[in-house]
Amino acid sequence: MTINLESFKKKNARNFCLGVSAAAKYVAAEHTCKLSLQTRYFYNSGKIFDNPSWNISHGICLNKSIKYLEDTFEGIFLYDRESVKLKLKVGECWLFGTPDVIGRVGNKLIILDAKSGASKFFHRHQVALYAAMAELQLGLEIGGMYLTYHNPDVDDHNFNVVDLGSQDQIQEIWNIDAKRDLMKLANIITSGKPAKPSPNENNCHYCDWKYKCQAVFNESEHALSLFADVKV
């Protein structure tokens, strides 16, 4: 077995799921290791996210985002985040996640995700997937999708809003190629066969299984193989 899973706990079958963020990163080619994602689907890594400076920055961004929405959409109704858990089945694979803000203006939904730090390409896939899931689950059209950014490395006051569009832009972001990529990943995850590892610096750096994975990226081996055919 590529990953020694003895020290990890298998999830209860009711909780098997892939996070929307992980699905978005895969489709945007920002994390491409299928083995890592398959393992995450079935197992708890036990890793606890504990980053006080991220929490502060995300809180600043979220407060500014809510003010932005209230100023932009008069009378917007904001759902209690705990009351809406978005789920979607892709093939036999469950996706799960909730954006930072789901609002309703009239009979249309507004979806917003607040980010601390720099913009990443997968963020648009993430928000558009939340929007598609919310549309299905709540039965209302999407009136707007937003990404907001606060970068603590700049100053305490910076705040940027990216308007990703509405209903039509979901299909542009989640085009047929993106949907096919996610469908293939879902089939691999639930195939019953171990997925192939894709070790590289980018995939392995933040991987929860890296200390127990035999395939983990080793920088020195990579350098050796790159220069193996050079004679001096």
Ligand code: SF4
């Ligand atoms: S350590 Fe690297 S190769 Fe192994 S599962 Fe994680 S990302 Fe994949």
